[in-house]
Amino acid sequence: MALEFSPETYKKxxxxxxxxxxxxxALLPVLCLAQKEFGHLGQEAIEYVARLMEQSPARVCGVVSFYTMLNTKPIGWHHIQVCRTLPCALRGAERLTSFISKTLGIEVGQTTADGRFTLSEVECLASCGTAPMMQINDDYYENLTDEKVTEVLASLK
Ligand code: FES
Known part of the structure; x- marks a missing residue:
């Protein structure tokens, strides 16, 4: 069966x-709706959104590949997105990413074998005053230390 929005999502x-x-x-918010509905934006989802938006799949694909919050591949239940932009970088984002990577046994861009966690690096999430920070799904975790990250990850298992 072809991919399509549920009646509720179509109304949205x-x-x-x-x-x-x-x-x-409205392309970007529609892509966010599609990602919520389909889990990620694979080729079929991109073509569906392109038809709905009366745009070429290439244009939709270009937008999807530009924004780090849009995923072209399936991701884990918990999508860990560590901000790597300058204020977070100056306060240890790279070291924090390495710590998470080591703790979960995955590299940036990978998902744990059990499908629970995906680790990504993203650009500024507009919470620079509380650097270093990360977003997991829709929640922000700020002023991070190794201890805080350990607590957060344990609470998500
Ligand atoms: S630089 Fe990390 S939230 Fe802005």
Whole structure:
């Protein structure tokens, strides 16, 4: 069966598109809806969104590949996104990523064998004042230390 939005998500799609003066301007929020519905944005999802938005799959693919919060591959239940932009970098983001990598036994861009965790590095998440920080799914974890990260990961297992 072809990939398509559930009736509820299709209603949200229509509401989203109607909030913008031009349909094409709603592409990013529609992609976020699609990711929530389908889990990730593989080729079939990209082509479906392209049809809905009356845009070429290449253009939709270009937008998907630009934004780190959009995933083209399946991800773990807990998507750990460590900010690597300058303020977080100056406060130890790289070392923190290495710590998480070592703790979970995966490299950046990989998912644990049990499918629970995916580790990514992302650009500024607009919480620079509480660097270093990470986002896991929709939640922010700030002013991180190894101890805090250990606690957070343990609470998610
Ligand atoms: S630099 Fe990390 S949140 Fe802005």
């Amino acid at each position: 799609f229509e509401e989203t598109v109607n909030r913008y003066p031009k349909k094409e301007a």
